[in-house]
Every structure is written in C-alpha cells, then in structure tokens.
Amino acid sequence: MRVLIVNRFFGGDQTPTGRMVADAVEAFLAKGAEVVVMTSSGSYGGVKASEDGGASDVRVVRISNLPINSRAVHWVWFWLCCMIRIPFQGFDRCVVLTDPPFLPLVAFFLRSLGGLGRRFYWWTMDLYPEALAGAEMLKAGSRAYRVLHWLNTISIRQLSGVVALGNCQVKRMQKYPTWNTQEDFCVVVPPWDFREISRISRRQNPVIQRFGWEQRKVVLYAGNLGQGHLYEELLEAARRLHEQGDEEWLFAFFCRGNRREVLEQAAADLPNLTVRDYLPPEDTSALLNAASVHAITMRPGWEGVIVPSKLYGVLQTPAPVLFVGPENADTAAEIRRYHKGECLPVGCSAEDICAALTKLAKGRREVEIDRTGPATIAEFVMRN
Secondary structure, eight states: OEEEEEOSOOSSSSOHHHHHHHHHHHHHHHTTOEEEEEEESOEETTEEOOTTTTOTTSEEEEEOOOSOOOHHHHHHHHHHHHHHHGGGSOOSEEEEOSSSTTTTHHHHHHHHTTOTTOEEEEEOSSOTTHHHHHTTSSOTTSHHHHHHHHHHHHHHTTOSEEEESOHHHHHHHTTSTTOOOOGGGEEEOOOOOOSOOOOOOTTTOHHHHHHTOTTOEEEEEEEEOOTTOOOHHHHHHHHHHHHTTOOSEEEEEEEESTTHHHHHHHTTTOTTEEEEOOOOGGGHHHHHHTOSEEEEEOOTTOBTTBOOTHHHHHTTSSSOEEEESOTTSHHHHHHHHHTOEEEEOTTOOHHHHHHHHHHHTTOOOOOOOOOOHHHHHHHHHHOO
C-alpha cells in the first residue's frame, strides 16, 4: 500500500506538525506501507528540515517556496502546487494536514475527475475558517466565512476518515452538515512530542546559569503567542507580585507570534517578566527543565480550533502546568488526564494565579506519556 502524506513541513525539531508527520511516517513504514511525503522546501524558525525528515525509506516530493516573506503567499502557492501535483502521485491513501488550510479540497476535485478507489484522510490541526473568525480576520457568518465553510463542507463528503486532536475539536467538526456520523469515521489522537527531553538539574542547567535564574522560581511560557493565546492574566500576576516587592517569581516568555510585541510593550516596566525569542533546538531540554511551572493559555472561543502542542514537550519534565483558558478545552482535558497541573478560567484574578503558582511549586511529578499516537493513525488509515 502506498501512502501519500501532505504537509508544508516535514521533520526537524522546530515545527510540531513536521515532527509528528515524521513520527507517523515511521509508523506507516513499520506496517509495511510505501510512504511518499509532499512538503515544502522552506524552513521554520530559520531552521531547515532534513531532506528525508529522518526516515531514509521515504520518498520526499518538495515544492519550492517563492522568494517572498509572507505566510499567506506560501500557503496559497503550496496549496495550488498540491492541487496540481497530488492527482499525478500514485497512492492508495492520502493524508492531508492543515498547513495550508483547505487541503482536503483535493479529495473533492480528484473524486470529481473520476479518481475513485483512492482514499483521503484529513489529519486536522488548527481549524479554518474558525481560526480566522477567532482572530477577527473574518466575521463568523460573513459571506467570505460562509464560502470557506462551504469548501470544508464539500470536502468532508469525499473523505474516508478524519484524525482529530481532541473531543472538543470533533464537536466543532460535527456541525458540518456533511459530517459522517458513522463511529469509525473519526479517531481522536492528541498531539505528541517525542523529542528526547533530557533531565537537567537546576545546578547544572546552562539556561538557568546563562540568564542568572539560580535564585528565581520560573513561570515558563515557551511557544507561539498568537491570536489564540492569552498573556493578560500572567502579566497582571507579575505586576501584582512586583508591587508587593516579591521578586521570587520570574515570568519568562520564549515566544514568537503576533501578540509578542504587544506583551513586550505592556511589560516594559516589569523586571520580573522577560520576553525573548526562541532558543536553538539544542537548548530545548535545558529551557524546559528550567521551569518551576509551565504556563499554557488559550483565549475563549478557540477551544477545538487549536490544541496547543507545547503541553506535550513539558509533559516530559517534572514541573507542573498552569493552564489559563476555557474549562472544556482539549488541553484542559489532557492536563486533567495526566494529573499534571491546574486549570484556571479566562479572566481569573492575579491572586488566583499567585495562589496556583504557590500550590504548584510544591509538587513536581513524573508522568508516562502516551506514545501510541503514530501507530493509531497508521492503523486507522491502512484499515481495509
């Protein structure tokens, strides 16, 4: 059986979807599949993926990026190239992700052209156009939103299955009128992060030494700070502690995204909150082990639209997690499943944050992470 997987990133340490695709490829290969990956030649965070994504037995079809620094342009270009090139790839199963959005449309076009016998699967990450509405780039119910929603509607009708990141995400997709209600149409596979996060003691931690954190407790936010994420509650907690003269806690944001600059401006007068760029991949273990408490946030209305992958790297460290976001978000459910921290609602007070940090700092806990995700996806796609 030949399996084609399509995503703009493949392999490398910096992009979560690239890592997960590489892990899934290994699972498909282990089950005897012949795997082809269609991906871009671009980089993420300035770091290019390896030519084979880490798997030497996979054939990689690369689409060259245009020399333009625009994600929207890269999305459209990759999408157009995929629509032209996918029909000419020999495959039995095709798995498309959501970078760029609306790739499942290839199933509609190919089936319309008589491409029967080939099965298409949608491995959802962020949901579009829901993410555009959450970012207030489109109004839910506007003509443009309805058109994009309709594109998903006609695509879903042609799919053989969907891999979703969480139950909340499934509930959102079930609102599409063409959703297949059969029990075996959709499988829930939470994100994962199988990078080797080595244990590093505080005394030997180079990140702690580099930034002079030896005497500090660190609230670490490491990852994207985009439209779907919050920082306000953490900022107010940092401000409250500073006003009280309590400098024991340091709030450290190692992030990128369109809300980073706003956070930098809002926290410019706070010595106990620092905002920095991503560190190189070789510093990941040291950075994550520097945390006393890991912070993850989500804005209301984004539950099921995004499922932050940053949780799955921090699960490999003993530090607990503080989640500020909707109570029914898939991330909150995962934290409760692993008994790995506390969940606070959006709009919680600075006192709530400080009390949670005090409680969490007293308990560090190792957990056994779930490693069944790639095999589950391979089994789901390769079923008869």
